[in-house]
Every structure is written in structure tokens, then in C-alpha cells.
Amino acid sequence: MTSLPPELLRSRLLLRAFFLASPQQVAPRLLGKVLISHPKDRPTQWMAGRIVEVEAYLGPHHDPPDPAAHAHRGPTQRNSVLFGPAGHAYVYAIYGRYFCMNISCEAEGQAGCVLLRALEPLTGLDAMALNRNLGPASAPRQLTSGPSRLCQALGLTRQTHNGLDLLAPASLLQVRDDGFPPVEPLVTTRIGIKQAVDWPLRFTLPANPYVSGPKNLCGKPLQLA
DNA sequence: ACTCGGATTCTCT
């Protein structure tokens, strides 16, 4: 673990308490925060991106239960991280070729989580392009706009990243606050699911070009609680 | 043991 890149030296790790809340609360608050990672075999290389699009998935204790959530039928070998402490990475494989990354929320035993769907690349764009099998001059939007694209860009896999604590100073994978000002998020329904398709649990930074999707689905302002 | 389909992406047309 080496020192952070200059632009992130002043950023701070998030606190555990940040994630001790429902996914509906945590998801919009994650917008603007920074996900950073470095390859295990290359400690000097950092990659970082700002979180611009997330989705909340509710734990089985929620009423009504969230049928689109991996945890909605209770603990399994795959989703066990979700039932552990908050602020840990849940990375799973999908379609035989891709990965998606979530962050566990709520108290231990309650399996809410937040899916990261898109980042705005900040640091290590060259390395991201290599990981994505794209040329060095490729559009930044191609790097991390999409839940599996961002995993590929940052080199995230189930084998090495599932279960990692995102709030530990020595962790390969961290979520930090770099002072990006809070913005009122937009809300829409979640993407790519076939259950609970009407639930308004997808949150984006407004007008951010790195939000995934061909048309950057707009959405409406989140009502303040 | 066996089947089914997925919180996706890319490449065509």
C-alpha cells in the first residue's frame, strides 16, 4: 500500500456509520464519492472514479421484500457478504463473463446493498483502458459507464475483491470523500431487472455524461426526506 | 443430478 495519488491526498475514508442505514438512504448519498483501487501486484498504480450512478437493493427484512435482490430469499454461499457488516464489497459474476460490485449496508444480519452502476474516471485512465482492452485514446465514457464495465476497468473480480472492507486504510479497494459537494440526485426505476421493475431505486448525478445507458435516462428529482 | 436464466456488453444490421 503506497501513498495516494496527489489529487486524492486530501480525501478521507468514509465512516462505518455512513453505511449503517437503509440502501434507499445510502445509495443517493454515495453519489459524488470516490471509489479507488490498486492492483495487488502493482502497489504504485492507483485507479479512481467518482460514483455517478447507483441502485439500491433491499434486504429480505424489508416489507415488502425486494424480489430483484440477490438476498431476498435469505443467505446463500454467494450472497453471504451481504449478511455481514456494512461497508464491504459484494462482487458477483454474471452472464459467465462479467462482474458487478455492490456495497453492503445496514446492521449485520440485514442484507441491503447498493450496486455501483457507473463511475466518472478520475485517475489511472490508461490502466483502465488496458483492462478494458481499449486503445489509450478511447473515450473516457467507454471505461466505467456500466456496472460490469467499471469492474473490468478497475480489475475487480469475485475471487480477489468479494468481501473486502472498503473502509480500511490498507484495503486494496476503498470508498472516499474528496469534498465533492452534495447534489440533489435524480431517481428512476432500476435497469436490467425483471422483478419490482417499478420501484424508484436508481439514483444518478443530474446531467452527468458518465451515467450508463445510450440515452442517459433522465429521471426526476429525489424528494428530500 | 438437472435445468434455467441472469443487477451485461459487444457486434452486428
Place this chain on the structure above:
DNA sequence: GAGAATCCGAGTA
């Protein structure tokens, strides 16, 4: 806008 790629976790028998 449609179809393929591609594997394993979860549910059923």
C-alpha cells in the same frame, strides 16, 4: 434494435 457469448448459482426433483 436484435442476437450471441458463456458459466455457475439457485431452485426443483
